[in-house]
Amino acid sequence: MAKASPSFVCQNCGATYNRWQGKCESCGEWNTLVEEAGDSAVPVSIRAKRRGRPFKLESLAGKSVDAPRLPSGMAELDRVTGGGFVRGSVLLVGGDPGIGKSTLLTQATSLMARSGHRAVYISGEEAVAQVRLRAERLGLASAPVELAAETSVEDIIATLSEGATPRLIVIDSIQTMWTDTVESAPGTVTQVRASAQALIRFAKKSGAAIILVGHVTKDGQIAGPRVVEHMVDAVLSFEGEGSQQFRILRAVKNRFGPTDEIGVFEMTGLGLREVANPSELFLSERDLGSPGTAVFAGIEGTRPVLVELQALVAPTTLGTPRRAVVGWDSARLSMVLAVLEAHCGVKLSGYDVYFNVAGGLRINEPAADLAAAAALVSSLANSPLPTDAVYFGEISLSGAVRPVAQTAARLKEAAKLGFARAILPETARGDAPSDAGMALQTVGGLTSLVADIAARGTPRPAGRDSSSSEKNATPARFRRQEG
Ligand code: TYD
Ligand code: MG
Numbered sequence: 001m002a003k004a005s006p007s008f009v010c011q012n013c014g015a016t017y018n019r020w021q022g023k024c025e026s027c028g029e030w031n032t033l034v035e036e037a038g039d040s041a042v043p044v045s046i047r048a049k050r051r052g053r054p055f056k057l058e059s060l061a062g063k064s065v066d067a068p069r070l071p072s073g074m075a076e077l078d079r080v081t082g083g084g085f086v087r088g089s090v091l092l093v094g095g096d097p098g099i100g101k102s103t104l105l106t107q108a109t110s111l112m113a114r115s116g117h118r119a120v121y122i123s124g125e126e127a128v129a130q131v132r133l134r135a136e137r138l139g140l141a142s143a144p145v146e147l148a149a150e151t152s153v154e155d156i157i158a159t160l161s162e163g164a165t166p167r168l169i170v171i172d173s174i175q176t177m178w179t180d181t182v183e184s185a186p187g188t189v190t191q192v193r194a195s196a197q198a199l200i201r202f203a204k205k206s207g208a209a210i211i212l213v214g215h216v217t218k219d220g221q222i223a224g225p226r227v228v229e230h231m232v233d234a235v236l237s238f239e240g241e242g243s244q245q246f247r248i249l250r251a252v253k254n255r256f257g258p259t260d261e262i263g264v265f266e267m268t269g270l271g272l273r274e275v276a277n278p279s280e281l282f283l284s285e286r287d288l289g290s291p292g293t294a295v296f297a298g299i300e301g302t303r304p305v306l307v308e309l310q311a312l313v314a315p316t317t318l319g320t321p322r323r324a325v326v327g328w329d330s331a332r333l334s335m336v337l338a339v340l341e342a343h344c345g346v347k348l349s350g351y352d353v354y355f356n357v358a359g360g361l362r363i364n365e366p367a368a369d370l371a372a373a374a375a376l377v378s379s380l381a382n383s384p385l386p387t388d389a390v391y392f393g394e395i396s397l398s399g400a401v402r403p404v405a406q407t408a409a410r411l412k413e414a415a416k417l418g419f420a421r422a423i424l425p426e427t428a429r430g431d432a433p434s435d436a437g438m439a440l441q442t443v444g445g446l447t448s449l450v451a452d453i454a455a456r457g458t459p460r461p462a463g464r465d466s467s468s469s470e471k472n473a474t475p476a477r478f479r480r481q482e483g
Helices: 075-081 101-114 128-137 153-160 189-206 226-231 278-282 330-344 366-380 407-416 426-431 446-456
Strands: 007-010 033-036 090-095 119-123 146-148 168-172 209-215 234-239 246-254 262-268 271-274 293-300 303-315 323-326 351-357 389-391 421-425 439-443
Touching: 007 189, 075 234, 075 246, 075 262, 090 101, 090 189, 090 226, 101 119, 101 128, 101 168, 101 209, 101 271, 119 128, 128 146, 153 189, 189 209, 189 226, 262 278, 278 303, 293 366, 293 407, 303 366, 303 407, 323 330, 330 351, 330 366, 330 446, 351 366, 366 389, 366 421, 366 446, 407 421, 407 426, 421 426, 426 439, 439 446
Parallel strands: 090 209, 090 234, 119 146, 119 168, 168 209, 293 389, 323 351, 389 421, 421 439
Antiparallel strands: 007 033, 234 246, 246 262, 262 271, 293 303, 303 351
16 A cells, blocks of 8 residues: 655644645744644545435525523623533634633533533543642532543543533643544644544534633644634633733634623632623722823623723833834724824824733724823823723724714713713714713814813923923924914
């Protein structure tokens, strides 16, 4: 029998080559190609002999058997999955090491098991004793979860095929699994892909919901196989700053639900605690009355979330000023800075700009523009913003403030948390309920907002570009260039 020719597989994107090369042409990464045995030892000439078997085609209107979703009992997790685990679906949960993936899934399986469903936890990384220790710490040791430390996919499937079909199976992690059908070492792209494929096939056939845990590389992608992301039904990413207690679960892909919902958790000594009202958490350690902070009334999925935006604008000592952003799009920041410079006469070229979203949240909404601009100008002008105000609105390249969706929901959340005024786009007033319980201050353009903030500030010693007097209430860098 002819020996299968070797193939070289990129460990980053899964592209295959028949000879080694330094750079993967598909994803551009260097030195990621590793020799792996092919997917199958059976030559194509033998495999191809089988004739196709005709199958029955179904109609779209067919009846589906019983309720396909099962809520986990953790409201924050269910919010992200779209209402619970779908029968026969496969979910990939990614996140940095130590972020709390095993903790989250231990809690989820325990809740499932306690409510009478068969739940299985397979750990490929930790010994049974270690998993037990964690469960004990979480106070869940009594939950009837079935536990094993196994890495062979064939053994796992053989074991789980016996008896009642488990309702939920956790595989922690997919990188440690290996299958006999391919010869590569565990952790390689070929192994991970083949193992995932076998488990997905088992899920579809048996109707069990499977959760795969995936590692994340330093640049934030689920390690090795991006291909696995395409194979599974949903990809959830578990994020958070290591030093902070907040953890955010976010759907990156979801075939059965929305991808804009977030679940918020807090890591405590007793495991992950669900945070039903994230605004309170994100605003809990507010630095009241200091310049450079603004509260943004945002929407994450269906839920309004208030979060503090922080800006620091400081004179630069470098030739090229620094622009550092955490939690927001850096292109978006550049855009807001350019609009401030072009239309409002705010000179920022001599300043470093640092921008941060408090609490480790990542904002994707354009509605944050106005709050970001307010924080930036507040820092530059050394002018604290009113502590009882929230901001939202999109800024267009012309400097106009554009309306955003869900004005009423944003105002309601802000009023609930004790804010007394909102700074919002002019055109949004119509969407605001008459009994918003807040003073509404509309802005048509960015210029008026900037003038308003600057007028209240005491300017700091300026950067290289400024020659303004420090006593001047409206420093030269804020004055509109007329004519
Ligand atoms: P773990 O779930 O093991 O992370 P992962 O599986 O994503 O690698 O969580 C490990 C971290 O969580 C570890 O730093 C300790 C912390 N932790 C708590 O703070 N409280 C707890 O109750 C538990 C179980 C873990
Ligand atoms: Mg783990």
